[in-house]
Amino acid sequence: MDNKQLKTIAEELFQVKDKSWGMYAFSRDILKNKVADKDKEAMIEQAIRCGEETAVWAMKEFGTSNPWEMAKKLKLKVEFTDRGQIADRVLFALFTPPDRVEIMTEPIEHLGGESGLDGLITKEEIIRLILGHEIFHYLEDEIEGIYTRNEKIILWNFLGYKNKSTLRALSEIGGMYFSRKINEISYSPFALDILLYYNYSPDEALKMYREVLSF
Amino acid sequence: MNINVIIGIIMILSFLGMVWYCVKGLNLMVGFAVMATFWTVLAMVGNSFSPNSAMEGKSIIDVLTYVYAEGPAGYAKSILVNVFFGAFFGRVLVDTGIAATIIRKVVELGGDKPRFTMGLLCVATAIIFMSMTGIGPVISIAVIVLPIMLSLGIPAPVAMFSFMGSIMAGIFGNIVNFKQYQTIYAGFNKEAEAYTYNDYFKIGIICMIVALVVVLIVANISMNKKTSHAWAASKSQTSDNAPAISWISIILPVIGVVAFKLPIILGFCISAIFALVTTGKMKGSYSEICRLFAKLFTDGSIDVAPMIGFLLSLSMFNNAATYAAPYFTAILGGLVPKTAILLAITFAVLTPLGFFRGPLNLVGAGTAILAVVISVIPNAPVAFLFPLFAITTIAPQHLDITQSWVAWGFGYTKVSTKDYMKMSIPTGWIIGAICCILVFVLYGGLM
Numbered sequence: 001m002d003n004k005q006l007k008t009i010a011e012e013l014f015q016v017k018d019k020s021w022g023m024y025a026f027s028r029d030i031l032k033n034k035v036a037d038k039d040k041e042a043m044i045e046q047a048i049r050c051g052e053e054t055a056v057w058a059m060k061e062f063g064t065s066n067p068w069e070m071a072k073k074l075k076l077k078v079e080f081t082d083r084g085q086i087a088d089r090v091l092f093a094l095f096t097p098p099d100r101v102e103i104m105t106e107p108i109e110h111l112g113g114e115s116g117l118d119g120l121i122t123k124e125e126i127i128r129l130i131l132g133h134e135i136f137h138y139l140e141d142e143i144e145g146i147y148t149r150n151e152k153i154i155l156w157n158f159l160g161y162k163n164k165s166t167l168r169a170l171s172e173i174g175g176m177y178f179s180r181k182i183n184e185i186s187y188s189p190f191a192l193d194i195l196l197y198y199n200y201s202p203d204e205a206l207k208m209y210r211e212v213l214s215f
Numbered sequence: 216m217n218i219n220v221i222i223g224i225i226m227i228l229s230f231l232g233m234v235w236y237c238v239k240g241l242n243l244m245v246g247f248a249v250m251a252t253f254w255t256v257l258a259m260v261g262n263s264f265s266p267n268s269a270m271e272g273k274s275i276i277d278v279l280t281y282v283y284a285e286g287p288a289g290y291a292k293s294i295l296v297n298v299f300f301g302a303f304f305g306r307v308l309v310d311t312g313i314a315a316t317i318i319r320k321v322v323e324l325g326g327d328k329p330r331f332t333m334g335l336l337c338v339a340t341a342i343i344f345m346s347m348t349g350i351g352p353v354i355s356i357a358v359i360v361l362p363i364m365l366s367l368g369i370p371a372p373v374a375m376f377s378f379m380g381s382i383m384a385g386i387f388g389n390i391v392n393f394k395q396y397q398t399i400y401a402g403f404n405k406e407a408e409a410y411t412y413n414d415y416f417k418i419g420i421i422c423m424i425v426a427l428v429v430v431l432i433v434a435n436i437s438m439n440k441k442t443s444h445a446w447a448a449s450k451s452q453t454s455d456n457a458p459a460i461s462w463i464s465i466i467l468p469v470i471g472v473v474a475f476k477l478p479i480i481l482g483f484c485i486s487a488i489f490a491l492v493t494t495g496k497m498k499g500s501y502s503e504i505c506r507l508f509a510k511l512f513t514d515g516s517i518d519v520a521p522m523i524g525f526l527l528s529l530s531m532f533n534n535a536a537t538y539a540a541p542y543f544t545a546i547l548g549g550l551v552p553k554t555a556i557l558l559a560i561t562f563a564v565l566t567p568l569g570f571f572r573g574p575l576n577l578v579g580a581g582t583a584i585l586a587v588v589i590s591v592i593p594n595a596p597v598a599f600l601f602p603l604f605a606i607t608t609i610a611p612q613h614l615d616i617t618q619s620w621v622a623w624g625f626g627y628t629k630v631s632t633k634d635y636m637k638m639s640i641p642t643g644w645i646i647g648a649i650c651c652i653l654v655f656v657l658y659g660g661l662m
Contacts, residue, residue, distance in 0.1 A: 028449060030322045030332075030363055086371055086629050087362050089447040097441035130446065137444040155326045165326025168366065171444060193448035204450045211451055 009209050010120050010195055014187035016212055018048055021190040022173050023215040029169035034153055043151060047170040050147040051177030054139055058182065065182045067131040071101070076138060078131065080105050090197050093130045095137040103130055110199035117195065126196075129189045132179030139178075140171060148174040222261040223542035229253055230573075230580050237571045237617045244525040251531035255282050258538035269538045278538065286534035287527040293398040294391075295523065297479055298348060301391040302515035304483040305352035308465060310511065311494040312455025314343055314352075317462055318359050319455070329367040329442055333374075334431055336360055337381035341427050344385030346468045346486070348392070351518020353382060353620040359452075361628060368443040372634040373434050375624050380430030380642060382620070383613035387423040387605075388416075390472055390479050395526075396605050399533055399577045400597070403589045410597045412472055412479075418602045418657060422650045426610065429649070433642045461493035487511070521619060533582040540586030547584075551591040555599060555662040559655035562603045566647025567640060569611030577608040599658040603651055610646040614639040 022044030026032050035043070059065045062073045071078050077100045084090055084106030094102045108123050140149050148171045152164040176189045183189075194212065198205035229250065236246050259278065262270045270278055308314045321339045325332030340360060347356075357378060364374035386392050393412050401407035412419075464486050471482035491497035497504055552558045565575055572579025585604060589595070612618060616625070616632055625632060 027451060028366070030366060031326060033319075034323055083629060086447075087365060087627055088358065089362055089365060089445075089449040092446045092448070094443055094445045096439055096443040133446055134444075141441065153326075155323060163324075163326065165328065168327055168444075172446070175444075175446070197448040197450075201450075208448070208450060 006195070006198055007117060007120065009198075009206075010117055010191065013191040013194060013209065013212065014120075016188065016191070018177075018188060019044055020212060020215040021176070021188045022048070022169075024190060024193075024212050025169040025172050025176075026167075027211070027215075029167055031153065031155075031165060031167055032169075034155060035167070043167070043170055044173060046147055046151070047173035048177045050170075051136060051174035051179075052181045054136060054143070054146070054174070055178045055181030058135070058139065058178075065184065067128050067135060067179075067182060070135055070182070071131060074135065074138060075099060076101050076135070078103065082106060084110070085200055090200050092192065092196065093134050095134045097138075097141055099138065101131065101134040101138075103127060103134075107196040107199070111196065121195075125183070125185075126192060128183055129179050129185070129192065132182050133175040133189060135182075136175040136178035137171065140174070146174075217545065218261060218264045219542050219545035222257050223546040225257060226254060226539055226542055226583075227546070229257075233580065234571045234573065240616070240622065243572070243617060244528045247525070247532040248528040251282055251286075251528065251535040254532070254535040254539045255279070258535070258542070261542060267538060267541050269541060281537075282531050282534045286530040286532075289398070289402070290526060290530035294395045295526065297391045297394050298519055298522070298526070299512075299516055300480045300483040301346070301348040302351065302519040303512045304468065304487050304515070305347035305349055305355075306511045306515040306518060307487040307490050308343070308347060309352055309355040310514075311457055311461065311464075311490050311496050313457040313461050313464055313490055313494065314347075314356055315359050315455040316457040317343070317465065318356070318363070322363055327367065329364075329369050330435055330438065332367060333364060333369055333377055333434065336364065337377050337384075337427060337431055337434075340378060340381040341385035341423060343465050344382045345388040345423075346390070346465055346483075348389065349515070349519035349522060350619045350623065351515070354623060357620070357624065357627065361624075362449060362452075365445065365628075366447070366449075368445060369438065370443070371628045372630045372638070373437050375628045375630045376437070376614075376635055376638045376642075377430060377434040379614060379618075379621050379624060379639070380434070381427060383610065384423045384426035384430060386609050386613050387426055388419045388469065390468060390482075392609070393419070393605075394479065396577050396608060397601070399582060400585065400601055400604065402533065403537070403582075403586050404593075404597065407597045407601060410601060413476070414598060415602065415605070416473055418650075418654060419605075421653055421657075422602075422606060422609070422646075425649050425653070426646045429642055429646045433638050433645075437638055457494045461490055464490035464493070525619075529578060536580070536583035537586055539583050540590060543583050543587045544590055547587055548591050551588055553592055555655055555659035558595075558600070558603065558662075559651045559659060562607055563648040563651035566607050566611060566644050566651070569607040569647065570615050570640065570643065572615075572617055573611075575604070575607035576612055577604055578612055579608075581608060596658070596661040599654065599661050602654045602658065606647055606650045606654065610650070611643040614643045 026040050062070050064070055079102050081102045082105050084104045090107050091104050108126055140146050151170055152166055155163045155165050179189050194205050194208045233250055317339055321335045325335045360378055361374055390412055467486035468482040471477040472479055552561050568574050569576040574580045574584045
């Protein structure tokens with residue numbers, strides 16, 4: 001797979017439906033087997049709506065749609081860290097409460113100057129998308145009753161005690177659509193998962209690409 | 216100055232050099248072979264000036280045979296066979312999907328609660344490593360457990376530490392490791408041959424629980440109060456789904472040995488067959504089943520291959536330590552405590568000397584100290600002294616950066632040794648101290 005093919009893949013990924021990206025997010029969730037597909041679809045819709053509505057509220061509240069200005073107004077500590085791959089995961093960013101956002105430069109730098117994505121997306125846009133996503137995680141901690149932190153499933157029930165759990169996938173979906181809204185882009189930022197992974201393992205990225213198209 | 220004292224000082228200095236060597240991450244197999252040679256030559260030089268009691272009546276060839284032939288041969292006979300069958304069983308648990316299924320079920324039990332799920336994962340890991348052994352199975356489990364912990368927002372240093380710590384806890388109850396340390400001990404005190412896993416089981420399980428609790432407390436203290444969120448891309452994972460009846464396989468070898476007094480190798484074989492039958496993997500013609508067993512044994516052997524060379528050179532070092540003991544006795548003999556309470560306190564305080572294959576680590580320089588201690592207090596009961604040495608070997612060693620799978624973990628998780636050691640060294644020490652005191656409470660009266 002060369003850069004030309006990567007560009008073709010990117011163009012196809014930019015057309016993938018939101019529901020498919022939602023199912024992709026669920027496929028990475030540790031509790032993916034505990035939720036029925038029908039319920040997943042309803043949850044995906046609500047998480048997307050939650051992300052977009054939070055974005056509308058945030059843009060109005062902070063008077064800007066620029067993620068850098070928004071981060072400044074929220075007094076977030078945004079740092080760039082020169083690392084990326086941990087275990088089999090390529091890490092793009094990390095939000096550590098209460099206010100620390102780390103953006104990993106390695107996967108972005110790996111994209112290189114001749115990545116095949118020229119004309120489609122720039123490094124600056126990628127950073128803005130990532131920052132927007134992390135701002136949503138900050139807001140999740142701040143906004144009481146937010147859907148992505150309040151939708152719970154029952155894992156087990158013992159003598160009347162119910163062990164309930166939130167779903168990380170919903171937080172990630174919310175973050176993606178929050179970021180998409182404030183950055184005013186047409187595609188899902190989930191596409192970055194595959195495009196940035198490509199430079200670490202083209203074969204695995206290709207598998208992920210096929211997997212997303214299968215949802 | 217007495218020649219024995221001079222040689223003893225040179226040996227101690229060479230050991231400090233070995234610590235530096237370990238910290239540098241250089242090859243341990245070669246390092247221990249060089250140390251075995253150096254100590255043997257030093258002991259022969261010393262013997263030419265002043266007779267070495269351990270070499271009495273032995274020719275130079277006898278001494279060399281003892282170090283370079285009898286050492287590895289003894290290890291192969293009593294330890295390596297267990298390691299090979301343990302590795303075979305570990306491969307069965309991995310290939311049948313039993314280990315992965317148990318981990319997935321545990322995660323589904325805990326859910327998106329990092330501390331709770333991490334605790335459950337650590338308990339499951341510890342139980343799994345009561346039977347499994349070798350770097351291969353560790354990696355097979357690590358590539359399942361560590362990404363889960365990371366996806367839960369657990370920081371990489373804490374994830375790696377808690378995983379390695381829970382393996383260490385499981386090793387306290389591991390039969391193969393018990394046999395390894397028992398064989399080393401019996402090399403200096405024949406009475407230890409009668410000391411069985413069943414005799415050790417009670418203190419082993421107590422230490423395992425103590426170790427798990429301490430590891431989890433340290434891991435929880437090291438974690439952020441609120442959950443962090445990572446945006447990360449990961450490849451898809453296949454979902455193994457081994458039937459519930461097969462899950463018992465992970466502790467079957469221990470049950471076989473403890474409840475039915477089965478020989479451990481038979482225990483591993485029966486448990487492996489049970490695992491294969493209950494997961495439906497043992498099917499096809501006789502030839503196909505034979506091929507399956509051959510493949511599992513081959514893969515298991517490959518898993519432990521890097522460890523075998525190291526263990527064989529370590530066995531040379533262990534036997535060389537027998538000849539080094541008189542020189543250590545000349546320096547340290549007067550310092551060895553002779554009462555149970557003082558021994559327990561000394562081991563508790565000096566537990567960190569088990570790190571870096573140090574002088575309280577039986578899988579390191581500890582064999583020389585074992586020889587000194589046994590020569591000074593020959594009547595020390597095995598049931599008391601063996602657990603002390605086992606504790607100062609297991610707790611530091613399996614958290615140590617010289618442990619093969621810990622070294623692998625640094626590359627996999629990109630955790631710095633500094634971040635890891637800030638948690639591992641205090642933890643090893645605390646566990647060692649608590650367990651040594653418990654050994655005194657339980658077995659101090661025997662002395």
